[in-house]
Amino acid sequence: MADLWEELQSVANSMPSSNTAAPGARGTIKAIASFNVSEDVAALRKAIEGIGTTEKTLIEILTHRSSSQKQAISKAYQETTKRILVNDLKSDTQGNFERVLVALTRPPAVNDAKWLIKAMKGAGTDDSILIEILSSRTNKQIKELSAAYSEETKKTLIQNLKSEVSGHFGKAILLLAEGARDESTNVNADQAKVDAKALYQAGEKRLGTDESKFIEILCKRSIPHLRQTILEYKNISGKTLQKSIEKEMSGNLEELLVAIVKCVMSTPAYFAEKLYKSMKGAGTDEITLTRVMVSRGEIDMLDIRAEFKKLYQSSLHKEINSDVSGNYSDCLKMICGGED
Secondary structure, three states: OHHHHHHHHHHHHHOOOOOOOOOOOOOOOOOOOOOOHHHHHHHHHHHHHOOOOOHHHHHHHHOOOOHHHHHHHHHHHHHHHOOOHHHHHHHHOOHHHHHHHHHHHOOHHHHHHHHHHHHOOOOOOOHHHHHHHHHHOOHHHHHHHHHHHHHHHOOOHHHHHHOOOOHHHHHHHHHHHOOOOOOOOOOOHHHHHHHHHHHHHHOOOOOOOOHHHHHHHHHHOOHHHHHHHHHHHHHHHOOOHHHHHHHHOOHHHHHHHHHHHHHHHHHHHHHHHHHHHHHOOOOOOHHHHHHHHHHHHOOOHHHHHHHHHHHHOOOHHHHHHHHOOHHHHHHHHHHHOOOO
Protein backbone atom coordinates (compact mmCIF):
# COMPACT_ATOMS: atom_id res chain seq x y z
CA MET A 1 0.00 0.00 0.00
CA ALA A 2 2.86 2.39 0.76
CA ASP A 3 3.98 1.88 -2.85
CA LEU A 4 0.59 3.04 -4.03
CA TRP A 5 1.04 6.35 -2.19
CA GLU A 6 4.61 6.58 -3.54
CA GLU A 7 3.17 6.21 -7.03
CA LEU A 8 0.48 8.79 -6.38
CA GLN A 9 3.20 11.10 -5.12
CA SER A 10 4.72 11.24 -8.59
CA VAL A 11 1.44 12.21 -10.21
CA ALA A 12 0.22 14.39 -7.36
CA ASN A 13 0.85 17.58 -9.28
CA SER A 14 -1.21 16.41 -12.24
CA MET A 15 -4.04 14.91 -10.18
CA PRO A 16 -7.41 16.61 -10.47
CA SER A 17 -8.79 17.04 -7.00
CA SER A 18 -12.38 16.13 -6.20
CA ASN A 19 -12.25 19.26 -4.08
CA THR A 20 -12.00 21.34 -7.25
CA ALA A 21 -14.61 19.50 -9.33
CA ALA A 22 -18.05 21.07 -9.43
CA PRO A 23 -20.06 19.79 -6.45
CA GLY A 24 -21.79 16.57 -7.43
CA ALA A 25 -20.08 16.31 -10.80
CA ARG A 26 -18.19 13.15 -9.79
CA GLY A 27 -20.92 11.54 -7.72
CA THR A 28 -23.13 8.57 -8.63
CA ILE A 29 -26.13 9.90 -6.72
CA LYS A 30 -27.55 12.76 -8.75
CA ALA A 31 -30.68 14.85 -8.93
CA ILE A 32 -33.36 13.21 -11.05
CA ALA A 33 -34.63 15.48 -13.84
CA SER A 34 -38.27 14.38 -13.78
CA PHE A 35 -38.54 14.91 -10.03
CA ASN A 36 -42.07 14.70 -8.66
CA VAL A 37 -42.28 15.07 -4.89
CA SER A 38 -45.84 13.87 -4.41
CA GLU A 39 -45.29 10.79 -6.58
CA ASP A 40 -42.21 9.88 -4.53
CA VAL A 41 -44.05 10.40 -1.25
CA ALA A 42 -46.93 8.23 -2.46
CA ALA A 43 -44.52 5.48 -3.56
CA LEU A 44 -42.63 5.55 -0.25
CA ARG A 45 -45.88 5.44 1.73
CA LYS A 46 -47.07 2.46 -0.24
CA ALA A 47 -43.71 0.72 0.25
CA ILE A 48 -43.76 1.34 4.00
CA GLU A 49 -47.45 1.11 4.90
CA GLY A 50 -48.37 -1.90 2.80
CA ILE A 51 -48.21 -5.43 4.18
CA GLY A 52 -44.51 -6.12 4.29
CA THR A 53 -42.09 -3.48 3.10
CA THR A 54 -41.25 -3.08 -0.56
CA GLU A 55 -37.48 -2.70 -0.12
CA LYS A 56 -36.88 -2.31 -3.85
CA THR A 57 -38.90 0.94 -3.93
CA LEU A 58 -37.05 2.36 -0.92
CA ILE A 59 -33.67 1.60 -2.52
CA GLU A 60 -34.73 2.91 -5.93
CA ILE A 61 -35.93 6.28 -4.64
CA LEU A 62 -33.32 6.94 -1.95
CA THR A 63 -30.32 6.14 -4.18
CA HIS A 64 -31.60 8.10 -7.19
CA ARG A 65 -32.42 11.49 -5.70
CA SER A 66 -30.05 14.28 -4.73
CA SER A 67 -29.79 15.32 -1.13
CA SER A 68 -31.90 18.43 -1.66
CA GLN A 69 -34.57 16.37 -3.44
CA LYS A 70 -34.63 13.96 -0.49
CA GLN A 71 -35.06 16.87 1.92
CA ALA A 72 -38.07 17.99 -0.13
CA ILE A 73 -39.44 14.42 0.01
CA SER A 74 -38.94 14.23 3.80
CA LYS A 75 -40.72 17.55 4.29
CA ALA A 76 -43.67 16.58 2.09
CA TYR A 77 -43.82 13.12 3.71
CA GLN A 78 -44.16 14.72 7.13
CA GLU A 79 -46.82 17.16 5.92
CA THR A 80 -48.85 14.35 4.35
CA THR A 81 -48.53 11.66 7.04
CA LYS A 82 -47.72 13.71 10.20
CA ARG A 83 -44.87 11.21 10.64
CA ILE A 84 -41.11 11.52 10.12
CA LEU A 85 -39.71 9.53 7.20
CA VAL A 86 -36.47 8.61 8.99
CA ASN A 87 -38.47 7.23 11.94
CA ASP A 88 -40.70 5.18 9.64
CA LEU A 89 -37.64 3.72 7.91
CA LYS A 90 -36.19 2.85 11.30
CA SER A 91 -39.31 1.03 12.45
CA ASP A 92 -39.79 -0.73 9.15
CA THR A 93 -36.29 -1.98 8.33
CA GLN A 94 -33.41 -3.23 10.43
CA GLY A 95 -29.66 -3.70 10.79
CA ASN A 96 -27.27 -2.45 8.14
CA PHE A 97 -30.04 -1.96 5.62
CA GLU A 98 -31.84 0.36 8.03
CA ARG A 99 -28.60 2.27 8.72
CA VAL A 100 -27.84 2.88 5.06
CA LEU A 101 -31.41 4.02 4.23
CA VAL A 102 -31.54 6.39 7.19
CA ALA A 103 -28.16 7.88 6.28
CA LEU A 104 -29.25 8.30 2.64
CA THR A 105 -32.33 10.20 3.81
CA ARG A 106 -30.57 12.63 6.14
CA PRO A 107 -28.69 15.73 4.93
CA PRO A 108 -24.91 15.09 4.64
CA ALA A 109 -24.09 17.60 7.39
CA VAL A 110 -26.49 15.87 9.79
CA ASN A 111 -24.86 12.51 9.02
CA ASP A 112 -21.40 13.92 9.69
CA ALA A 113 -22.60 15.49 12.95
CA LYS A 114 -24.25 12.24 14.08
CA TRP A 115 -21.15 10.18 13.23
CA LEU A 116 -19.01 12.60 15.25
CA ILE A 117 -21.43 12.51 18.20
CA LYS A 118 -21.28 8.72 18.17
CA ALA A 119 -17.47 8.78 17.94
CA MET A 120 -17.31 10.87 21.12
CA LYS A 121 -20.02 9.04 23.05
CA GLY A 122 -19.30 6.98 26.14
CA ALA A 123 -15.89 6.09 27.47
CA GLY A 124 -13.07 6.81 25.08
CA THR A 125 -13.25 8.47 21.69
CA ASP A 126 -13.18 6.76 18.32
CA ASP A 127 -10.34 8.85 16.93
CA SER A 128 -10.39 7.17 13.52
CA ILE A 129 -13.84 8.61 12.76
CA LEU A 130 -12.77 12.11 13.85
CA ILE A 131 -9.73 11.72 11.61
CA GLU A 132 -11.65 10.47 8.57
CA ILE A 133 -14.29 13.18 8.68
CA LEU A 134 -12.19 16.19 9.66
CA SER A 135 -9.27 15.44 7.35
CA SER A 136 -11.42 14.93 4.24
CA ARG A 137 -14.10 17.62 4.41
CA THR A 138 -13.92 21.09 2.86
CA ASN A 139 -14.27 24.25 4.96
CA LYS A 140 -17.86 24.59 3.77
CA GLN A 141 -18.67 21.00 4.79
CA ILE A 142 -17.05 21.53 8.20
CA LYS A 143 -19.05 24.73 8.77
CA GLU A 144 -22.27 22.88 7.83
CA LEU A 145 -21.57 19.85 10.00
CA SER A 146 -20.63 22.15 12.92
CA ALA A 147 -23.99 23.92 12.61
CA ALA A 148 -25.79 20.54 12.51
CA TYR A 149 -23.73 19.39 15.50
CA SER A 150 -24.77 22.42 17.58
CA GLU A 151 -28.38 21.88 16.57
CA GLU A 152 -28.24 18.24 17.74
CA THR A 153 -26.24 18.66 20.95
CA LYS A 154 -26.84 22.30 21.97
CA LYS A 155 -23.06 22.56 22.34
CA THR A 156 -20.43 23.51 19.79
CA LEU A 157 -18.27 20.86 18.16
CA ILE A 158 -15.13 22.69 19.35
CA GLN A 159 -16.40 22.73 22.97
CA ASN A 160 -17.04 19.00 22.93
CA LEU A 161 -13.79 18.15 21.17
CA LYS A 162 -11.82 20.09 23.77
CA SER A 163 -12.99 17.69 26.45
CA GLU A 164 -12.26 14.63 24.27
CA VAL A 165 -8.87 15.24 22.64
CA SER A 166 -5.57 16.50 23.96
CA GLY A 167 -1.90 16.96 23.19
CA HIS A 168 -0.61 17.52 19.66
CA PHE A 169 -3.39 15.36 18.24
CA GLY A 170 -5.97 17.52 20.00
CA LYS A 171 -4.37 20.69 18.69
CA ALA A 172 -4.47 19.39 15.11
CA ILE A 173 -8.07 18.13 15.36
CA LEU A 174 -9.23 21.48 16.78
CA LEU A 175 -7.53 23.37 13.96
CA LEU A 176 -9.31 21.20 11.38
CA ALA A 177 -12.63 21.55 13.19
CA GLU A 178 -12.45 25.33 12.81
CA GLY A 179 -12.85 24.84 9.05
CA ALA A 180 -10.39 27.64 8.39
CA ARG A 181 -7.99 26.02 5.92
CA ASP A 182 -6.60 28.47 3.37
CA GLU A 183 -8.65 28.12 0.19
CA SER A 184 -6.62 30.09 -2.33
CA THR A 185 -5.91 28.18 -5.52
CA ASN A 186 -2.73 29.91 -6.68
CA VAL A 187 0.43 28.15 -5.61
CA ASN A 188 3.59 30.01 -4.74
CA ALA A 189 6.37 27.53 -5.55
CA ASP A 190 8.90 29.42 -3.43
CA GLN A 191 6.64 29.32 -0.37
CA ALA A 192 6.06 25.59 -0.96
CA LYS A 193 9.86 25.10 -0.92
CA VAL A 194 10.09 27.07 2.33
CA ASP A 195 7.37 24.92 3.92
CA ALA A 196 8.94 21.69 2.65
CA LYS A 197 12.25 22.73 4.16
CA ALA A 198 10.58 23.67 7.44
CA LEU A 199 8.96 20.21 7.59
CA TYR A 200 12.29 18.54 6.83
CA GLN A 201 14.02 20.50 9.57
CA ALA A 202 11.19 19.82 12.04
CA GLY A 203 11.43 16.06 11.52
CA GLU A 204 14.03 14.11 9.55
CA LYS A 205 16.76 16.70 10.05
CA ARG A 206 16.69 16.90 13.84
CA LEU A 207 16.75 14.73 16.90
CA GLY A 208 13.18 14.55 18.18
CA THR A 209 10.31 16.05 16.19
CA ASP A 210 8.77 19.50 16.22
CA GLU A 211 5.17 18.31 15.87
CA SER A 212 3.67 21.79 16.00
CA LYS A 213 5.40 22.75 12.74
CA PHE A 214 3.82 19.75 10.98
CA ILE A 215 0.43 20.60 12.47
CA GLU A 216 0.58 24.26 11.49
CA ILE A 217 1.50 23.55 7.86
CA LEU A 218 -0.68 20.48 7.25
CA CYS A 219 -3.80 21.81 8.97
CA LYS A 220 -3.77 25.37 7.64
CA ARG A 221 -2.31 25.57 4.14
CA SER A 222 -4.42 25.21 1.00
CA ILE A 223 -4.72 21.83 -0.73
CA PRO A 224 -2.96 22.96 -3.98
CA HIS A 225 -0.15 24.51 -1.91
CA LEU A 226 0.27 21.31 0.12
CA ARG A 227 0.36 19.24 -3.06
CA GLN A 228 3.30 21.33 -4.25
CA THR A 229 4.92 21.17 -0.79
CA ILE A 230 4.73 17.36 -0.86
CA LEU A 231 6.57 17.32 -4.20
CA GLU A 232 9.21 19.74 -2.92
CA TYR A 233 9.64 17.66 0.22
CA LYS A 234 10.55 14.60 -1.84
CA ASN A 235 13.17 16.67 -3.70
CA ILE A 236 14.74 17.88 -0.45
CA SER A 237 14.66 14.72 1.65
CA GLY A 238 14.59 11.92 -0.92
CA LYS A 239 11.69 10.45 1.04
CA THR A 240 7.96 10.99 0.76
CA LEU A 241 6.38 13.17 3.42
CA GLN A 242 4.14 10.25 4.38
CA LYS A 243 7.19 8.02 5.05
CA SER A 244 8.76 10.73 7.18
CA ILE A 245 5.59 11.21 9.22
CA GLU A 246 5.33 7.45 9.77
CA LYS A 247 8.93 7.39 10.97
CA GLU A 248 8.75 10.50 13.17
CA MET A 249 5.29 10.22 14.73
CA SER A 250 3.14 7.56 16.32
CA GLY A 251 -0.42 6.90 17.45
CA ASN A 252 -3.36 9.07 16.50
CA LEU A 253 -1.26 12.10 15.50
CA GLU A 254 0.55 9.97 12.93
CA GLU A 255 -2.77 8.57 11.69
CA LEU A 256 -4.23 12.08 11.34
CA LEU A 257 -1.27 13.66 9.53
CA VAL A 258 -0.98 10.70 7.16
CA ALA A 259 -4.72 10.99 6.41
CA ILE A 260 -4.28 14.70 5.58
CA VAL A 261 -1.36 13.92 3.25
CA LYS A 262 -3.37 11.17 1.53
CA CYS A 263 -6.41 13.43 1.08
CA VAL A 264 -4.16 16.17 -0.31
CA MET A 265 -2.79 13.78 -2.92
CA SER A 266 -6.09 12.07 -3.73
CA THR A 267 -9.20 12.09 -1.58
CA PRO A 268 -10.77 9.37 -3.79
CA ALA A 269 -7.73 7.09 -3.28
CA TYR A 270 -7.92 7.71 0.48
CA PHE A 271 -11.55 6.55 0.49
CA ALA A 272 -10.89 3.65 -1.89
CA GLU A 273 -8.33 2.38 0.62
CA LYS A 274 -10.84 2.84 3.49
CA LEU A 275 -13.48 0.84 1.60
CA TYR A 276 -11.02 -1.92 0.78
CA LYS A 277 -9.92 -2.23 4.40
CA SER A 278 -13.53 -2.31 5.61
CA MET A 279 -14.15 -5.42 3.48
CA LYS A 280 -10.78 -7.12 3.66
CA GLY A 281 -10.05 -10.11 5.86
CA ALA A 282 -12.44 -11.89 8.20
CA GLY A 283 -15.68 -10.06 8.86
CA THR A 284 -16.78 -6.78 7.34
CA ASP A 285 -16.72 -3.38 9.03
CA GLU A 286 -20.22 -2.43 7.86
CA ILE A 287 -20.27 0.79 9.86
CA THR A 288 -17.28 2.19 7.92
CA LEU A 289 -18.50 0.71 4.65
CA THR A 290 -21.89 2.43 5.05
CA ARG A 291 -20.42 5.74 6.21
CA VAL A 292 -18.01 6.04 3.30
CA MET A 293 -20.46 4.89 0.61
CA VAL A 294 -23.15 7.31 1.78
CA SER A 295 -20.90 10.28 2.47
CA ARG A 296 -19.12 10.07 -0.90
CA GLY A 297 -22.05 8.91 -3.06
CA GLU A 298 -22.97 12.40 -4.16
CA ILE A 299 -19.41 13.78 -4.18
CA ASP A 300 -16.75 11.60 -5.81
CA MET A 301 -17.89 7.97 -6.00
CA LEU A 302 -16.92 7.78 -9.71
CA ASP A 303 -13.33 8.72 -8.84
CA ILE A 304 -13.29 6.36 -5.84
CA ARG A 305 -14.37 3.52 -8.15
CA ALA A 306 -11.61 4.35 -10.61
CA GLU A 307 -8.98 4.47 -7.85
CA PHE A 308 -10.30 1.24 -6.31
CA LYS A 309 -9.92 -0.58 -9.62
CA LYS A 310 -6.42 0.81 -10.11
CA LEU A 311 -5.28 -0.12 -6.60
CA TYR A 312 -6.86 -3.52 -6.13
CA GLN A 313 -7.34 -4.82 -9.70
CA SER A 314 -10.94 -5.52 -8.82
CA SER A 315 -14.05 -3.38 -9.06
CA LEU A 316 -15.69 -1.87 -5.99
CA HIS A 317 -19.04 -3.27 -7.21
CA LYS A 318 -17.63 -6.79 -7.34
CA GLU A 319 -16.09 -6.51 -3.86
CA ILE A 320 -19.36 -5.28 -2.35
CA ASN A 321 -21.23 -8.06 -4.12
CA SER A 322 -18.97 -10.77 -2.72
CA ASP A 323 -18.73 -9.23 0.75
CA VAL A 324 -22.26 -8.31 1.81
CA SER A 325 -25.67 -9.63 0.84
CA GLY A 326 -29.38 -8.99 0.71
CA ASN A 327 -31.06 -5.58 0.58
CA TYR A 328 -28.02 -3.98 2.20
CA SER A 329 -25.82 -5.20 -0.64
CA ASP A 330 -28.36 -4.11 -3.28
CA CYS A 331 -28.49 -0.64 -1.78
CA LEU A 332 -24.68 -0.25 -1.66
CA LYS A 333 -24.38 -1.48 -5.25
CA MET A 334 -26.90 1.20 -6.30
CA ILE A 335 -24.80 3.85 -4.58
CA CYS A 336 -21.70 2.38 -6.22
CA GLY A 337 -23.53 2.93 -9.48
CA GLY A 338 -22.09 0.24 -11.73
CA GLU A 339 -19.51 -2.40 -12.49
CA ASP A 340 -16.09 -1.21 -13.75
